[in-house]
Amino acid sequence: SQQGEEDPQALSIQEGExxxxxxxxxxxxxxxxxxxQNSGRGLVHLILIRSNEREKHSxxxxxxxxxxxxxSSLLITASRAADTAxxxxxxxxxxxxxxxxxxxxxxxxxxxx
Amino acid sequence: xxxxxxxxxxxxxKTGQSMTLQCAQDMNHNSMYWYRQDxxxxxxxxxxxxSEGTTDKGEVPNGxxxxxxxxxxxxxxxxxxxxxxxxxxxxxxxxxxRGEQFFGPGTRLTVL
Numbered sequence: 413s414q415q416g417e418e419d420p421q422a423l424s425i426q427e428g429e430x431x432x433x434x435x436x437x438x439x440x441x442x443x444x445x446x447x448x449q450n451s452g453r454g455l456v457h458l459i460l461i462r463s464n465e466r467e468k469h470s471x472x473x474x475x476x477x478x479x480x481x482x483x484s485s486l487l488i489t490a491s492r493a494a495d496t497a498x499x500x501x502x503x504x505x506x507x508x509x510x511x512x513x514x515x516x517x518x519x520x521x522x523x524x525x
Numbered sequence: 526x527x528x529x530x531x532x533x534x535x536x537x538x539k540t541g542q543s544m545t546l547q548c549a550q551d552m553n554h555n556s557m558y559w560y561r562q563d564x565x566x567x568x569x570x571x572x573x574x575x576s577e578g579t580t581d582k583g584e585v586p587n588g589x590x591x592x593x594x595x596x597x598x599x600x601x602x603x604x605x606x607x608x609x610x611x612x613x614x615x616x617x618x619x620x621x622x623r624g625e626q627f628f629g630p631g632t633r634l635t636v637l
Contacts, residue, residue, distance in 0.1 A: 511556075
């Protein structure tokens with residue numbers, strides 16, 4: 413069962429524009445993580461936000477978390493062609509003694525030059 | 526550091542054949558994981574190993590077995606492959622109980 417659902421499924425923008433992806437989940441979490449996957453490659457960790465945090469920044473990435481709405485968003489500012497990839501949110505449920513990430517279905521981002 | 530490595534990169538099997546997917550990490554991580562990724566879906570956890578000597582089932586363990594050979598290596602075995610096991614398999618590791626996971630490049634498996 414997929415806990416995280418991403419929206420939109422696909423996003424196409426021009427270089428320099430901002431890209432926003434949203435993630436909704438169902439149960440209380442310990443943390444939420446965002447990963448990037450380039451075509452045919454493994455996932456790369458981007459950022460982790462804990463349940464007691466509301467916003468986190470890393471370079472051109474900004475992640476927000478609203479635990480009352482069980483949702484998170486990933487903003488990529490000033491996008492580049494190299495940002496073209498699939499982006500996944502992954503949740504670490506609160507009631508597990510060991511982290512077992514549950515991944516969403518992903519957002520495919522296409523950044524055109 | 527190579528990070529997380531997986532072999533083979535590609536494999537084609539016939540229904541009923543068996544094979545073992547190999548995974549190794551050189552980051553001295555305690556925890557290791559096996560996921561499968563199917564088209565249009567996120568990753569689903571097959572098995573995990575919280576530490577050397579322990580393994581536990583994830584979300585989709587049926588048809589698979591694992592071995593945590595030592596701290597570095599975590600293998601996934603398909604005893605009798607089925608077409609439903611056609612997928613891309615990813616191994617991952619993490620330093621501790623929670624936090625960032627590091628992924629290997631994946632094994633693309635086709636079962637005919």
